[in-house]
Amino acid sequence: WDETHFGKMGSYYINRTFFFDVHPPLGKMLIGLAGYLSGYDGTFPFLKPGDRYEHHNYLGMRGVSLSRLLSSWHRDLKYLSSFLNLSDTVVHPFADTGCITLSQYILLDPILMFFLMGAVLSMVKCNSCADRPFSASWWFWLSLTGVNLAGAMGVKFVGLFVVLLVGLNTIYDLWDLLGNLSLSLVMFGKHLLARVLCLILLPLALYTAVFAVHFAVLNKSGPGDGFFSSAFQSQLIGNNLHNVSIPE
Secondary structure, three states: OHHHHHHHHHHHHHHOEOOOOOOOOHHHHHHHHHHHHOOOOOOOOOOOOOOOOOOOOOHHHHHHHHHHHHHHHHHHHHHHHHHHOOOHHHHHHHHHHHHHHHOOOOOOHHHHHHHHHHHHHHHHHHHHOOOOOOOHHHHHHHHHHHHHHHHHHHHOHHHHHHHHHHHHHHHHHHHHHHOOOOOOHHHHHHHHHHHHHHHHHHHHHHHHHHHHHHHHHOOEOOOOHHHOOHHHHOOOEOOOOOOOOOOO
8 A cells, every 4th residue: 555655656756746745755755766767757557556567667666765775774783783782693684574574665664764774873873983073984973863864854754753862862972071071161062063063953954955855846736736825836837826926
């Protein structure tokens, strides 16, 4: 059922047809982009679960999830398993099965998991650079944490939970720095500003940019028109109100 749902939305992006959905747009945009780059033309109707794809090239939309997860999940779980005291022989068979099962369909969840695990891994790697703050590696992992937070939130709102995790880790880190009497208040202020920049402003900017691309691409009338104002509908090609002068 979900493949029918999100595959159809991938087609909407390829056809630039406006639609409305409860989830943020990043995951569906990536599905649509993968379909476009792999030669899918956006013509499959996705009417009901189980319909045969026949000559339609659907593998790219399935593959975007598989390639992301397989390239990241092993590395992430191997690193994180050391904190759980689990051996690789215990963790990796379950990771293999989970990757293959979850990633063989057109779903948002594998893309979401990629950003969730990426955020956790980036946070842990940034913590490991605590003895050399403001170094190139420290900035890289801190910024990458912010990018992954934006990605998780941009796929599903459940990404808020990893935002909460990183937020609690940041509060603990800053509290520990504030209690360090050898650290000046000026240096503490730099630490605070760095985290505001990379973990608040950067994710907000990227999250907003995702919606900007979403509205720029979907410029044709579609099933989502009725959820928006008449003024917005007048900007959609093919809508009955297109280019109609509407009083403010």
